[in-house]
Every structure is written in structure tokens, then in C-alpha cells.
Amino acid sequence: MKSPRIYNRIHPTGNMFLYSFSFYLFSTIAVLSALMVISAKNSVHSVLFLILSFVNSSALFVLLGAEFLAMILVVVYVGAVAVLFLFVVMMLDINFIKLREGFLQYLPFGVLLGAVLLLELSMIFFSNRLSKVTLVEFSTKPIFSDFENTKDLGNVLYTEYFYLFQLSGLILLVAMIGSIVLTLRDRSGVKKQIIYDQVNVDTVNYIEKKKVKLREGTNV
Amino acid sequence: MENNILDLLLFPEFILSVGAIAILLIGLFTTKKTFSSTSNLSVILLIVVGIIIYINKNISFAYFNTFFKESSFILFFQILVVIGSIASIIISSNYYKDIKLLRFEIPVLILFSTLGMLVLIGSNNLMSMYLGIELQSLALYVLAAIRRDSLQSAESGIKFFVLGALSSGILLYGCSLIYGFTGSTNFNDIFTSISSLDNLNLGIIFGLVFILVGLAFKVSAVPFHMWTPDVYEGAPTAVTAFFAIVPKVSAVALIYRFCLEPFGDFYKEWSQIIIFLSIGSMFLGSIAAIAQTSIKRLLAYSSIGHIGYILIGLASTNAAGIKGAVIYVLIYVLMNIAIFTIILSLKIKDNYVEKINDLSGLSKDKPVFSICIAITMLSMAGIPPFAGFFGKFYIFIAALEAELFYLAILGVLFSVVSAFYYLRIIKIMYFDDLKIPNYQTNISSKASLILFFSILTITMFIFYPSLIINIGSDISIEFFNN
Structure with missing residues (x-):
């Protein structure tokens, strides 16, 4: 699993330090900003933190040599999804304080789910150690x-x-x-601009000359 | 290597997609009679596509087997889908004109959905299968919600969309698991890579089950049927007709091919699931329909029941099963075309018939229509002289050949139970009093021609059964020889 170019570029020259330093930097920022997403009071801030988290994960992809995934992550998640979120958060007047009211009520359920997930993860971890069965047993390995x-x-x-x-x-x-x-x-009563008609306006039809008598005025 | 233009891979699909886009543009830039011109053009396009599919049948795509495949099984189902789409466009055009839902996008969406079905029936790869399913269902979601001013239609669209997206997600997860454990998405490669195994490992079984769940959702087999009655009831009746006639056919073809081609050697792993789906669907289709008052809901439950019978053919995993399924699906499509043509053309007091009680005493006012309904209902119930009996007959023979006696017995029992609600409609039409003496009919000459042909086939099947049965046995022999 050593072939990705960028990894190669850093690694053979012995600059392992730079590689690990950037990995830890980006992943720390990603995790911290992910934490901020769910803990920030202001929902606009949490969307901004979400964008920060996405950008950092895309930097991690670049480190792995998967620059296409990195670009897609930035284009799709940051460019489209996060901006959409931002629009929704700013346009709709959602009271997030009210949304959090039942937090304690649902806490036991959340803890239970988390415990189950943790248990499953640890089972996978230990069973892999024990039986050495890998997922891609039958797969033709990707050719780098x-x-x-x-x-x-x-x-x-x-x-x-x-x-x-x-x-x-x-x-x-x-x-x-x-x-x-x-x-x-099709809404009725909408005043649409019809450029063709506008251009075709003629002075003969639209401008009427009237003699205005002194002190009497005229009806328009 | 010399290539005729007709020999190009996916030539029919290519024609259909380009034609659909052309019709979309025509609909966009014409101002008068947009709906009728686009729907007529769509019918012509579909006829051309059907003919091309038939001409293209003898070409082998050895090189292209990675994504698509050709066989007589696929050919039959593709042509059936095209015929079903043609029929559903023709029988519904008067209805759309009547309720003033003249949106030219409807035939275009039907064309795209048909394209998706052709792709998914012919797919030989998990990726092309998924793309076909998505193209088909995305157009169907929009069609279900097409009547924007109706709350019910919007509700059915949302419900269909949410549940359909969920099932697509489950299916995709299954695909990824199978890819992870076999290293391929191609059906043939999956077959070869698992043929060395004695037992499927857990990952592949998980993937198989997940994909089956997704497909069972698309055919609306029982634990995954919940959307069917609501969507059938909420969508405009013409759209319901399309839903009942066409997408089921493609999903049935796919579930057969998916189980028998890559996983043909491991039928023990999936046959229990299919048997469960089959019994559940037959049970619910016969019991739950009894309490219904709306015709569309009744037909929804009836279609769930029919899917149960069709799945018996898959559970028996033999040539007779394929033959039975081919015959059953063909007859199912004909019966649905017949019944929906009538529902789409029968009105009382400017409203289309919705409730079963609306039909009371119909025989005194419209004797021809009521005899057509009666024939279709008897055929759906599987009463001997009509075609529906033969569909069930060949399915049960397949189950007996596979020694699934209990499945055949349960099938017959549920078929007797379901006869109750089919016969009740006949009783209401013939023996109840005429409540509203002014039934109106709104049927175009083309639609009545379609009704005539479908009723003719249902009644005359007993005299020339060999026509269809030979097709069925040819297909089944070819299916198991490859």
C-alpha cells in the first residue's frame, strides 16, 4: 500500500516528520471542529465549523494520495451541501434551543446506542486479531x-x-x-418583461401630442 | 469486424433515450396540443423501440457482457415492458384530458422510466442494475406526485420517495458487501468467484439478503409492501395504472435473474427468503383486500398477492418455474391493462369510479363494461376457463416438481380466499340495485381496441394456449442451458 504518488514523494526522501506532522495537524483540527459542530450555540457557527471539518478531511485525503476524493469532498460537501445548510439555517427561523429541550430525556437511549457501537467495534477489533480473516479475501486487489x-x-x-x-x-x-x-x-397576474414588444415600441402609437391651452391645462 | 448499425450494443436503449430527449424538447417548444402530440410521439417511439429490441435479439455481446446481457428471457421481459408502457400511455390519455392534467412531461417521464426498466432487466452488473433501478424509480416518484394540487398525490409521492430511497440505500449496501467479498460487480464474475466455495461466507449472505430486501421492496413483496396501497390510492389513477402494469414486471425479471444467475448454485441460501416473501404476499394479498372499499386499494392488495404467486416460480428454481413465471407475468399484465382501461373510462356524475360500491348495479346500465370487469375478475381469481387459471396452474406445477408441496397447497388455499373479493365485485355489479342510473363512459377508440384485445386474450387463451406456453418453455430451456 505504498504507491500513491504524494506519499512516495514525501516518504522516500526520509521526510517522515513532515508527513506525520501534517496528518496530526489536519486530523486534530478535523476532530475538534466536528466537536464544535455539535456543541456550538450559534447554528451558523456550527455550519462554518462543519465546512472547516470537511476541508481538513479533504487535506487528509490529499495526504493519502487520493486527490480526486479530496476535490470531490470540497466541491460536493463544502460547495453544495454546506452552503445549502447555511442557507437553510439563515433563512429558516428554527429555534434550536427548543430542539435541544428533550436532550436529557433521550440521553439514555443515545448512551445505549453508543455502547452497542463501541461493543461492535471492539468485537471486530479483537476477532480480527484472533482469526486473521480479512475482508478482501477474494478481491482482486486494486492495481496502483x-x-x-x-x-x-x-x-x-x-x-x-x-x-x-x-x-x-x-x-x-x-x-x-x-x-x-x-x-x-404558471402564476396569473405576474408582470413579465416582453423584450420583443419593448423594442418594437413606436413613437407614433405611444406618444400623443396635445396642445395645452394657457391656464386651462388638459386631461391626460 | 464489420458492424451493422442495428448491431450496436444497447441500440434500442440509445434510440429510446435520444427520442425521449427529443420529445421533451418538442413538448417544450410546441404551444398547441402539447400533451396529445407528445403522448402520440411517445407511443410511436416505444413501438419503434420494441421492434428494434426484437430485431436485435440474435446478437451476442461477448465483449460487453461486463455490463449488459442478452437472452430470450431478457428479450421477453423487455418487450413486455415496452408493450405495457405503450398500453398505459394510450389508455390514460383520455383521463388526463378529462381531469385537465395536461402536462407533457408525463409521457416523457414514462419514457425515461421505461428506459430504466430496459436497462435493469438487461443488466449483468451490480452497477448497471443500480443505475437502472434509480432511473426507473426516480421517474416513478415524480409521476406519483404529479398532481400538485392534490394533497393525496403529494403524500403518495413523498411516501414513495422516502421508502424507495431507503430501499435503494439498503440495496446499495448489499451491492458494496458483495463487491467487498467477491471482488467483482459483474454477475458472471460473482458466479465464478463464489463457485469455489462450499458455503457462502457471512459477508456475501449479508449482501445477498440486503439486495433481496431492496428488490422485494421494488416488487412490493410482503414485509416490504407498505407503500403499495397508499401510493396506488394517492396517485392519479392513470399513474396507478402505469405502476400496476409495468414496473412490477421489470422488478420480477430482475429478482429472477439476480437469484438464478450469480447465486444459482446457492439456492439453499435464498430460497427460504423467497418462500417467506411468497407466502406472506399471498396471505396478505388475499386477507387484507377483503376489507377494502376503494377499487385502487383492492387492486394494490391483489397485485401484492399476484407477486406472491410469481415468487413461487422463483422458489421452485427449476425450468418449470421460469415457464410458469413468464406465463403468469404476461397474463398479469393483460389483466391489469383490462381492468385499468375500464376504471379509467367509467364515470359517475363527472367523477371517476373510486369505491367498489360505485359499481353497484352496473350490469343494468353498461352491460358490456360489466362483462369485461367480470371476465377480468374471474381471471384474476383463477377460475378455469380464463387465462388467470393457467398462470396459477403452471406456477403450482413448478412448485410440485420442486417438491414444495406445502407452497402449492398454501397457494391454492389463498387463491380460494382471494376469490371472495373478486367475486364480490361481480356480485355487486350483477345482483345489487342500480343506485345511480347515469354512468358515463369516456373511452377513446384506441383504448377500447386495447381493452378488446386484452379481454380476447384472457378468454381465448384456453383455445390457443400453446402460443404463450411455447414461448414460456423456450425461454425456460434457454435460461437453464446457459
Whole structure:
């Protein structure tokens, strides 16, 4: 598992310190900001911390040499999802204090769930130590190439997986059609700008000359 | 290597997708009679696609088997899906005009959904399977909620969407587990990589169960059926007709192929699940429908019951099972086309019939319609001279050949129970008093032609059964020889 390029670039030169230093730096910030997401009083702040956490995780992906995942994480999660959250939080007037009212009531349930998860994790940990059975027993191991993984993905995405790529495009088209169908409505009484008519306005039809008599005025 | 243009892989799918986009644009830029022109064009496009699918049948895609496959089983189900879509567009156009739901996107969404079904029936890979399912169901979610001003329609759309997304998630998790433990997403490769095993390991079984749960949701087999009655009732009736006729067929084809192709050697692992789904569906389909007052809910439960019978063919895992399923699905589609054509054209006092009691005394006012309903109901109940009997007959024969005697006996028992509510409709039509003497009909000439053909096939099946039965046995022989 040593092939990713960036890891190689740092590692063989013996600069292990820089690698571990950046790993611990980014992961500490990621974990801390994740904690802040759930503990911040102001919900706008917690969304901002969420974005910080995403950015740091994408930096961790870069360290692993998975730069495509890092880009996707920034584009999709930071660019779309988090901004959407931010919009929702700022536009809707949700009283988060009220949402937290039942916290103590649900605490035992949450603790139970956490305990079960912890138990499961520890079981996996110990059973792996005991029986040495790995998940990818039958898998053909991924072949690491010398290119960046963006290039690798691009190479197969538009050749081998071309049909599937087109199909996913069609799915997105259907999603677009669907959202337009379900939300677009023809409202009556909307004053629309019709540029064609505006351009075609003629002085003959729209401007009327009137003689105004002195001291009498005229009706418009 | 010389290639004819018709020999291109997925040529029908390609034509369908390009055509659907073209029809979308035509609908967008025409101003007069948009709905009728787009729906007529969609019907023409689907007919062309069906013909191309049939012409393309003898081409082997040895190189492309990674994602898609061709066999006569797939060919049959693809053509059936196309026919079902054509029928459901034709029979519903008058209804849409009547309730003034003239949105040209409806036929376009039906086209995209049909495209998804063609893809998922022909898929030979977990990825193409998932994409097909998503394309199909995304269009269906929108169709369920298409009537925006109706609260019920919106509710059914949301319900369908949430539960469908959940089931897709479960299915995807199963796919990832199978990929993790076999190292491949291709059906053939999964088959070869697990064929060396004596028993499936836990991870693969988990993946298998999760995928089966997802698929059972799509066919609405019993523990995962909850959405069906609500969605059927809430969606506009024409959309319900499409839901009942087409997507079930594709999901049934997929669940058959998924169980028998990659996991064919390990039928012991999944046959219990299928038997459970089958018994549960037959039970609920026959018991729960008794208490219904709405025709659409009744038909929803009836379709759940039919799925139970179709799954018997899968549980018996033999050639007779495939043959029975092919015959049953074909007859199921015909019966649903017939009954929905009638529901979509029968009105009382400017409202379409919704309740079963609305039909009381129908025979005195509209004798032709009531005889059509009666024939369809008798066929659904599986009463001998009609086609539905033969569907059940061949399914039960398959169960007996596989020595699943209890399954066949339970099937017959539940079929007797379900005969109650089918016959009750006939009783209401023929022996109850005519309450409202002014039934109106709103049926186009094309729709009445479709009704005529489906009723003709249901009644005349007994005279020429070999036509369909031969297709069924050919398909089943080919299925087990490959």
C-alpha cells in the first residue's frame, strides 16, 4: 500500500516528520471542529465549523494520495451541501434551543446506542486479531498505477464505464425534469418583461401630442 | 469486424433515450396540443423501440457482457415492458384530458422510466442494475406526485420517495458487501468467484439478503409492501395504472435473474427468503383486500398477492418455474391493462369510479363494461376457463416438481380466499340495485381496441394456449442451458 504518488514523494526522501506532522495537524483540527459542530450555540457557527471539518478531511485525503476524493469532498460537501445548510439555517427561523429541550430525556437511549457501537467495534477489533480473516479475501486487489488517480478514473470513466456514465447523466436529467415539473407553476397576474414588444415600441402609437391651452391645462 | 448499425450494443436503449430527449424538447417548444402530440410521439417511439429490441435479439455481446446481457428471457421481459408502457400511455390519455392534467412531461417521464426498466432487466452488473433501478424509480416518484394540487398525490409521492430511497440505500449496501467479498460487480464474475466455495461466507449472505430486501421492496413483496396501497390510492389513477402494469414486471425479471444467475448454485441460501416473501404476499394479498372499499386499494392488495404467486416460480428454481413465471407475468399484465382501461373510462356524475360500491348495479346500465370487469375478475381469481387459471396452474406445477408441496397447497388455499373479493365485485355489479342510473363512459377508440384485445386474450387463451406456453418453455430451456 505504498504507491500513491504524494506519499512516495514525501516518504522516500526520509521526510517522515513532515508527513506525520501534517496528518496530526489536519486530523486534530478535523476532530475538534466536528466537536464544535455539535456543541456550538450559534447554528451558523456550527455550519462554518462543519465546512472547516470537511476541508481538513479533504487535506487528509490529499495526504493519502487520493486527490480526486479530496476535490470531490470540497466541491460536493463544502460547495453544495454546506452552503445549502447555511442557507437553510439563515433563512429558516428554527429555534434550536427548543430542539435541544428533550436532550436529557433521550440521553439514555443515545448512551445505549453508543455502547452497542463501541461493543461492535471492539468485537471486530479483537476477532480480527484472533482469526486473521480479512475482508478482501477474494478481491482482486486494486492495481496502483503511477498516474494520479484523477487521470486513472478519467481513463476508465469515459471508456469502460461509458454507458454507465451516460446513464447517470440521464438520471440527473430526470431529477432536473422532476424538480421543475413539481415546482414550476404558471402564476396569473405576474408582470413579465416582453423584450420583443419593448423594442418594437413606436413613437407614433405611444406618444400623443396635445396642445395645452394657457391656464386651462388638459386631461391626460 | 464489420458492424451493422442495428448491431450496436444497447441500440434500442440509445434510440429510446435520444427520442425521449427529443420529445421533451418538442413538448417544450410546441404551444398547441402539447400533451396529445407528445403522448402520440411517445407511443410511436416505444413501438419503434420494441421492434428494434426484437430485431436485435440474435446478437451476442461477448465483449460487453461486463455490463449488459442478452437472452430470450431478457428479450421477453423487455418487450413486455415496452408493450405495457405503450398500453398505459394510450389508455390514460383520455383521463388526463378529462381531469385537465395536461402536462407533457408525463409521457416523457414514462419514457425515461421505461428506459430504466430496459436497462435493469438487461443488466449483468451490480452497477448497471443500480443505475437502472434509480432511473426507473426516480421517474416513478415524480409521476406519483404529479398532481400538485392534490394533497393525496403529494403524500403518495413523498411516501414513495422516502421508502424507495431507503430501499435503494439498503440495496446499495448489499451491492458494496458483495463487491467487498467477491471482488467483482459483474454477475458472471460473482458466479465464478463464489463457485469455489462450499458455503457462502457471512459477508456475501449479508449482501445477498440486503439486495433481496431492496428488490422485494421494488416488487412490493410482503414485509416490504407498505407503500403499495397508499401510493396506488394517492396517485392519479392513470399513474396507478402505469405502476400496476409495468414496473412490477421489470422488478420480477430482475429478482429472477439476480437469484438464478450469480447465486444459482446457492439456492439453499435464498430460497427460504423467497418462500417467506411468497407466502406472506399471498396471505396478505388475499386477507387484507377483503376489507377494502376503494377499487385502487383492492387492486394494490391483489397485485401484492399476484407477486406472491410469481415468487413461487422463483422458489421452485427449476425450468418449470421460469415457464410458469413468464406465463403468469404476461397474463398479469393483460389483466391489469383490462381492468385499468375500464376504471379509467367509467364515470359517475363527472367523477371517476373510486369505491367498489360505485359499481353497484352496473350490469343494468353498461352491460358490456360489466362483462369485461367480470371476465377480468374471474381471471384474476383463477377460475378455469380464463387465462388467470393457467398462470396459477403452471406456477403450482413448478412448485410440485420442486417438491414444495406445502407452497402449492398454501397457494391454492389463498387463491380460494382471494376469490371472495373478486367475486364480490361481480356480485355487486350483477345482483345489487342500480343506485345511480347515469354512468358515463369516456373511452377513446384506441383504448377500447386495447381493452378488446386484452379481454380476447384472457378468454381465448384456453383455445390457443400453446402460443404463450411455447414461448414460456423456450425461454425456460434457454435460461437453464446457459
